[in-house]
Amino acid sequence: MSKTSSIQDLFISKWQQAEERPVPNMADQSVEKSVLDAFDKHHSNVTSNLSKSGYGWFYAMAASLFIAVFSWQFFYQGKSINGAPSQPDTVLVLAINESKELETAFEQLRLQATSEFVYVQKFQLEKELILINSKLADAYRHQGSLQDKLQLWHQKNKTLSQLNALLAKTESVHATHI
């Protein structure tokens, strides 16, 4: 017992002596910016229905539509000689179609009032979605591999599903703690 408590005492003294770790510069800048942007967005939401977040989402949706149009265009260009889509192409089409359905569902849910707990999670997932959209746009612009595009569509669908699930059960979501 005395041995374990001496290890614990040593650990505690190490904890107290250890210096705080500075936030890496890159992470610090990006976190500060995103936190303060979210802060502005949060406060403008209170004062205006036509918030910056609405515009932000509008641009994200426009980008998403743009990607969908381009992806279909590339898909038809990539058809095999006999006119039938090959296996990976079929999977891609399914992923794009699924994405459209998920986006439609999200569009219906996203404006509903959310608790503060849900708001934070929603903010993070939306941020992730915007990032995936931008990667998708890059993949189509630079004619990335089918595999990469497929992976990104799957990521996008997963994020949209998480968002929909989060918003669909928003009334039953309670933070267990602050």
Add this chain to the structure above:
Amino acid sequence: MSFATPCSKQVIKNALAGDRLAYGQIYNTYKQAVYSLAYRMLQNPDAASDILQQVFLKVMTRLADVKDYSKFGSWLKRIAYNCVIDYIRANEREMTGFDDDHFAGGDYSGKQDSLAELDLDSLLKGLSGRERAVLILFSIEEYTHQEIASELGISESNSKQIYSRSLQKLSQLAKLERYSGSKVGSYE
């Protein structure tokens, strides 16, 4: 800057009213404390940055709940711990630390004074996320095993077991360091 650093009532009130500069001031006062805590608990710089962001997003939506302005730092620390615990619960499988093979065949009679030669992060790196959480919450934050069990979603006896295992691991890590002459991190 630590969690003990005071934050003026006026700054908090200004932030509540939507003053971006005031919120930036709060962020800059506590960012290092939050990041350090998350880093110690998770031993992963990317995860620590995610927690930093998550904490300040949560604080932003909960500022109105602050009743005692003199305890703002403690309140914020509690949010930081909760974010880290949520992260550990969600990513348990990825945060395994060193497995028991690293310690196989060893006895626990090594002198603990070798522990003093190791830095805190080298020690914490050898533990799993859950072990770190239990060890820190019990030893540093003085949570009871019952409270820890409730936070981590485990049983009280499991919390006690994990705590005891983490102390054994610390002892073994110190011993391995002493006899191998290498840094603990090299066992990864």
